[in-house]
Amino acid sequence: MERALEGFLPAEDLPPARLHAAMAYSVRAGGKRIRPILVIAAAEACGAPAARVMPTACALELIHTYSLIHDDLPCMDDDDLRRGKPTNHKVFGETLAVLAGDALLAHAFALIGGNAREEGVGPGAVAEVARLVGEAASSLGMAGGQAADWLAEGREVTEEEVTFIHRMKTGALIRASVLSGAVLAGAAPGPRAALSRYGESLGLLFQIVDDILNVEGSAAAMGKATGSDARRRKATFPSVVGLPAAKARAERLLAEARKAAAELGNAGATLGGLAEFVLARTA
Amino acid sequence: MERALEGFLPAEDLPPARLHAAMAYSVRAGGKRIRPILVIAAAEACGAPAARVMPTACALELIHTYSLIHDDLPCMDDDDLRRGKPTNHKVFGETLAVLAGDALLAHAFALIGGNAREEGVGPGAVAEVARLVGEAASSLGMAGGQAADWLAEGREVTEEEVTFIHRMKTGALIRASVLSGAVLAGAAPGPRAALSRYGESLGLLFQIVDDILNVEGSAAAMGKATGSDARRRKATFPSVVGLPAAKARAERLLAEARKAAAELGNAGATLGGLAEFVLARTA
Numbered sequence: 001m002e003r004a005l006e007g008f009l010p011a012e013d014l015p016p017a018r019l020h021a022a023m024a025y026s027v028r029a030g031g032k033r034i035r036p037i038l039v040i041a042a043a044e045a046c047g048a049p050a051a052r053v054m055p056t057a058c059a060l061e062l063i064h065t066y067s068l069i070h071d072d073l074p075c076m077d078d079d080d081l082r083r084g085k086p087t088n089h090k091v092f093g094e095t096l097a098v099l100a101g102d103a104l105l106a107h108a109f110a111l112i113g114g115n116a117r118e119e120g121v122g123p124g125a126v127a128e129v130a131r132l133v134g135e136a137a138s139s140l141g142m143a144g145g146q147a148a149d150w151l152a153e154g155r156e157v158t159e160e161e162v163t164f165i166h167r168m169k170t171g172a173l174i175r176a177s178v179l180s181g182a183v184l185a186g187a188a189p190g191p192r193a194a195l196s197r198y199g200e201s202l203g204l205l206f207q208i209v210d211d212i213l214n215v216e217g218s219a220a221a222m223g224k225a226t227g228s229d230a231r232r233r234k235a236t237f238p239s240v241v242g243l244p245a246a247k248a249r250a251e252r253l254l255a256e257a258r259k260a261a262a263e264l265g266n267a268g269a270t271l272g273g274l275a276e277f278v279l280a281r282t283a
Numbered sequence: 284m285e286r287a288l289e290g291f292l293p294a295e296d297l298p299p300a301r302l303h304a305a306m307a308y309s310v311r312a313g314g315k316r317i318r319p320i321l322v323i324a325a326a327e328a329c330g331a332p333a334a335r336v337m338p339t340a341c342a343l344e345l346i347h348t349y350s351l352i353h354d355d356l357p358c359m360d361d362d363d364l365r366r367g368k369p370t371n372h373k374v375f376g377e378t379l380a381v382l383a384g385d386a387l388l389a390h391a392f393a394l395i396g397g398n399a400r401e402e403g404v405g406p407g408a409v410a411e412v413a414r415l416v417g418e419a420a421s422s423l424g425m426a427g428g429q430a431a432d433w434l435a436e437g438r439e440v441t442e443e444e445v446t447f448i449h450r451m452k453t454g455a456l457i458r459a460s461v462l463s464g465a466v467l468a469g470a471a472p473g474p475r476a477a478l479s480r481y482g483e484s485l486g487l488l489f490q491i492v493d494d495i496l497n498v499e500g501s502a503a504a505m506g507k508a509t510g511s512d513a514r515r516r517k518a519t520f521p522s523v524v525g526l527p528a529a530k531a532r533a534e535r536l537l538a539e540a541r542k543a544a545a546e547l548g549n550a551g552a553t554l555g556g557l558a559e560f561v562l563a564r565t566a
Contacts, residue, residue, distance in 0.1 A: 010421075010422055010423055014422075014423070015427070015431060015447070016422070016427055016430040016431040016434055018430065018434055019422050019426070019427060019430035019431075020422055023422060066385075070381060070382075070385060073381065075376075075377035075378050075381060076378055076381065093358075094358035095358050095359055095430075095433050096430060096433075098353060098356065098358060098359065098381070099353075099422075099426050099429055099430045099433075100422075101385075102349075102353060102384075102385075102388065102420075102426045103420075103421045103422035103426035103427065103430075105385065105388055105389065106388065106417050106418075106420035106421040106424075106425075106426060107417060107418075107421040107422065107423075108417070109392040109395075109413050109414075109416070109417035109420075110413070110414050110415075110416075110417030110418040110421055111417070112392075112413055112414075112417070113410045113411065113412070113413030113414025113415070113416075113417055114410075114414045115410070116407060116410035116411070116414075122406070123405070123406040123407035123409070123410045124399060124406035126406070126409070126410035126413070127396045127397075127398070127399035127406045127409035127410055127413070128396065128399070129396070130392050130393070130395055130396030130409070130410070130413045131392075131393050131395075131396025131397045131399075132393075132396070133392070133393075133396075134389050134390060134391070134392035134393030134394070134395070134396055135389075135390075135393040137385075137386075137389035138293075138386045138389040138390040138393055139293055139297075139299070139302050139303055139306060139382075139383075139386035139389075139390065140293055140297070140390075141389075142389075143302070143382050143385045143386035143389060144298070144299055144302060144386065146382055147299040147301065147302035147378075147379060147382045147386075148298060148299040148302075150378050150379075150382075151299055151301055151302075164298070
């Protein structure tokens with residue numbers, strides 16, 4: 001997948017080279033690649049080979065990368081470091097960081113559209129994926145979650161509100177990754193519905209685990225804030241319901257995700273394992 | 284089309300309401316709506332009704348709107364006014380302005396994907412439109428042109444460079460608008476090639492006319508810079524080749540656009556008229 005990601009980026013010697021360098025810098029900064037893995041695992045669970053969904057899998061990673069670049073901007077979380085490296089705007093400046101994010105988002109939809117060329121993909125499936133990924137990244141999904149998160153900053157929020165923010169901010173794109181794989185594989189309504197539930201549980205689980213890691217990371221650093229979420233008093237599950245309740249909620253979400261994956265029989269084993277891997281990070 | 288644009292925006296009472304207000308604010312700020320008009324005119328020239336391409340037509344306007352919001356940001360052109368009204372970040376703050384732009388771009392691709400539901404549209408055409416619009420908005424198109432423009436700022440550029448910047452910054456999305464209409468109408472290769480040439484000439488014409496209007500607007504204001512392009516010493520055709528040569532180039536581009544439109548016979552009359560309208564703005 002790392003090779004595929006590289007191959008789908010515009011060549012760095014194409015003008016404007018500095019913009020292409022900025023895009024590649026953040027894509028190469030690594031990460032768990034959980035979204036493309038989910039696209040592929042969902043497709044495989046529905047009987048399609050990884051190659052059939054690779055452009056869309058990489059597109060989901062580019063959308064995630066764009067969101068990190070914009071999140072780190074001075075007017076957003078104002079972070080200097082991401083995964084131990086200087087953030088995009090620290091290296092390339094704010095102007096190119098904004099444009100690199102914009103370009104990655106647009107390029108992702110070029111890849112999704114181009115996925116129609118892969119063998120075995122119905123063009124109607126590609127239109128459906130563009131629709132659902134577009135919505136998941138929009139104000140009804142990730143961008144909406146970022147805005148809700150920012151608008152809630154510094155004030156008390158309810159468990160219902162933090163659940164809404166997390167479902168939008170992180171859950172929507174995770175669920176869209178799973179659904180994209182299912183749609184491109186031509187999944188029947190039954191498996192598709194199971195994968196939708198799986199994606200929904202996993203998406204919320206993913207953000208709650210992130211919250212828990214932030215709290216425990218902060219504790220490990222003896223009260224020193226380790227990330228912008230802690231520094232900026234963002235709405236997190238542990239801060240709203242307490243750490244034990246957050247962990248209990250995560251356990252319930254894992255059980256839901258595993259149950260949904262189990263509906264796919266043996267084919268869902270990888271997806272069940274991925275959900276366990278997500279929660280195991282807190283152990 | 285104004286009604287259709289309103290209808291395709293997320294309802295403003297949906298959370299986060301403030302983000303939806305920011306998106307609607309800039310969409311409602313008006314403008315010539317040239318991109319959606321081109322989608323519809325190209326589709327009609329190929330025998331398809333406007334209704335068949337309306338979601339994509341509006342998507343192209345949302346992409347244009349997002350680009351204006353981001354262009355106006357403090358780290359970009361730092362403009363306080365746009366079409367005589369306060370810019371998005373002046374009203375909603377930088378954070379929401381970045382997110383409103385991001386959300387409009389993502390939402391546009393949700394609309395393009397959803398265009399598969401319109402009667403008479405082949406789903407393969409929708410995938411092709413997602414691909415070509417995604418590329419036109421990416422680093423190989425509009426975002427790349429913005430970056431090239433910014434990277435060239437303050438230094439001498441050649442006619443070749445300013446042509447490249449203009450083709451990317453403005454031309455790519457104009458051409459993609461024309462092509463989207465043709466593709467969704469199921470245009471045959473001949474008309475499609477003519478429309479591609481038409482879009483290419485019109486796109487460059489459009490930006491050169493903008494350059495000329497900026498110069499003449501500045502002159503009319505007796506040397507007072509009227510826009511950020513003049514203030515920030517951006518690469519423009521008049522500044523590189525002089526005003527008379529810029530006007531001559533615009534005339535040649537109009538002739539090329541009209542010639543390409545004429546290849547469609549009577550069906551191309553509206554497109555030819557649109558090209559004349561674009562240049563007539565300088566008269």
